[in-house]
Amino acid sequence: MSHELTRKRDGAVKFRVELVWQGDTDDAANAASSIYLTADGRVILQGRTVSREERAALALPPDGEMISVDRPLIRAIKDML
């Protein structure tokens, strides 16, 4: 949070909301990555880019941008949106 805010000092931040879902335990694996609701109406998910090698290994389409998200994030989407 602090790092993001520091970077935004040079320009006024637009209103945006971040959602974080925490499960029943303190287990870090139970905490979902963030979901961002932006002022321009988008829902942005935090995930990891799927590399060219992973696409090949998993027989995924080679084109288009793809991200991998954790299962807790899917649960969070179902529970929160």
Added chain:
Amino acid sequence: MFLRNYWYVAASAAEIGRKPFARMILGEPVVFFRIEDGAPVAFEDRCAHRHLPLSMGKLVGDRLQCHYHGLQFDRTGQCVRIPGQELIPPSAKVKTYPVTERHRWVWIWMGDPALADPARITDFHWLDDPAWGAKASYLHVKANWQLVVDNLLDLTHLAFVHESTIGNAALAEHATVKVTRAPNNVVVTRWIIDQPAPPTFVKVGGFTSNVDRWQIIDFVPPAFLRLDVGATPTGTGAPEGKRVDGITMRNLNAITPETEKTSHYFWGQAHDFEPHNAELTEKIFRQIETAFHEDVEVFSAQQRNLDLCPDPPQVDINADTGVIQARRILQRLHDEERAALHVTAAE
């Protein structure tokens, strides 16, 4: 919708004394008083004989005497005297409620008395902590309690409802908001970076240039909202945890349903700078009080419209994220409480 197995604030400690005090809580009439050792007691406010509110009666020692025919009830709610009659029916008793006193408030448990563990009382220590200056008050609200919870979880309204005190446009246009949803808790963290301070912050904090402002809202069911709010001169490190040369306050809120359409709103404001400066405490309190009266007008107007058209369709916006999560938690807890009640009844 009421959640019963929770501690609620019933009154300020000063409201309860040796004169019976009536207050409706979760749709039930309750009478409060203190016995001679100072301990608070709560009864159903209805005589077991002919239903007159016991709050119309008076205390005789540790007994509450009904105003109508003089029946006397001891602190357990048992009738112990019927004038002119020696035999007292065992059924001559009134319902009692667990009550306890903490943080200058009297708390009541409206659910199953066997579950009334005082350890479950939500912490509001700022109200009686000598490291903080604090003042608390009460507002009667002509609106459902969840409208008050909604209000405190979405502080963008400060920009419009409270622009003369604690609000300004930056709150709605330039805030970064993080909503952390746990199974039984929602925390909404708002940062407004490098923006002008609102009027109240200028008055009590003396800010002359832009500030970094935070609003961290901690929601605990059913209706407790503890706000960590403040500001520091911009760029001095508040987002990184360095709160220097600024002001930090706690805005403390406990909402108790009176009926489905009216609420008791207990609130307080605490500050950690110059905590023993009573004049400053009063000055801050008055600023917030002004804002809260503005809120009460909003709640009443919302309720009037809801009365005309219950459950109308409504539009949700990004700023409602915390509100929506809190409402889901409350609905789930209500469903669980009802389910448990049905299981108990079936047994």
